[in-house]
Amino acid sequence: MVFGLFGNNEGKQLLDETMRTLEAADQLSDKNKKIVAKYVFSETIKAIKEIEGLPVPSPKVDKIIVRQINQATKKRQKAISKLEDKDPKWLKTALVESFLLANCGKYGEKIMWSTITPIQEWIRENLSEKELKQFEKKFGF
Numbered sequence: 001m002v003f004g005l006f007g008n009n010e011g012k013q014l015l016d017e018t019m020r021t022l023e024a025a026d027q028l029s030d031k032n033k034k035i036v037a038k039y040v041f042s043e044t045i046k047a048i049k050e051i052e053g054l055p056v057p058s059p060k061v062d063k064i065i066v067r068q069i070n071q072a073t074k075k076r077q078k079a080i081s082k083l084e085d086k087d088p089k090w091l092k093t094a095l096v097e098s099f100l101l102a103n104c105g106k107y108g109e110k111i112m113w114s115t116i117t118p119i120q121e122w123i124r125e126n127l128s129e130k131e132l133k134q135f136e137k138k139f140g141f
Contacts, residue, residue, distance in 0.1 A: 011107030018098040018115045022122050024085040025095065030126075032088040037126035039092040040119065043072075044099045045139045057105070065104050072097040095119055 025036055047068050054061050076093040085091065101107075102115035124132070 008107075011111035014098060014101055014107060015111055015115050018095070018102070019118065021085065021091060021094045021098065022118055025091045025122065027086065028088055028091070033126040034131075036088050036092040036095070037123045038131070040095045040099070041123045041127065041135055043096045044119075045135065047096075047100060047103075049139065065100070069097070069100045069104060072100050095122075 025033065028036065050068070051061050051064050054064075072093065076090065076097050079087065079090040079093045081087045081090065083090070085094075099116060099119050102112045105112075107115075127135075
């Protein structure tokens with residue numbers, strides 16, 4: 001029972017941090033918002049495509065997800081600068097990391113959707129219809 005409470009607390013922290021990161025991303029210039037949105041959209045689609053069609057749960061999927069999260073965490077850590085959460089490079093890596101953490105299955109569906117949905121909405125708000133269609137074409141969905 002204690003683990004369940006811990007997991008819920010971790011999930012709430014993930015959601016809170018994601019919302020704080022999205023608020024910081026909203027302060028960027030329109031040009032930088034577009035750069036961040038394109039990066040986050042591209043990276044999250046690549047991550048999902050990598051596990052698409054594989055049986056879930058499975059050790060193979062677990063291994064892929066752990067690798068994706070570890071890579072995202074390293075990228076976010078490398079992007080830390082004196083600009084802190086005003087740095088587009090940090091923001092884009094932090095949002096990908098949040099997406100992957102939410103999508104890993106550890107925190108349950110409520111936290112997953114509460115975290116992923118605002119990220120997806122933020123991307124849609126900051127990309128044009130034409131840019132969204134280009135992604136659809138590029139990634140075949």
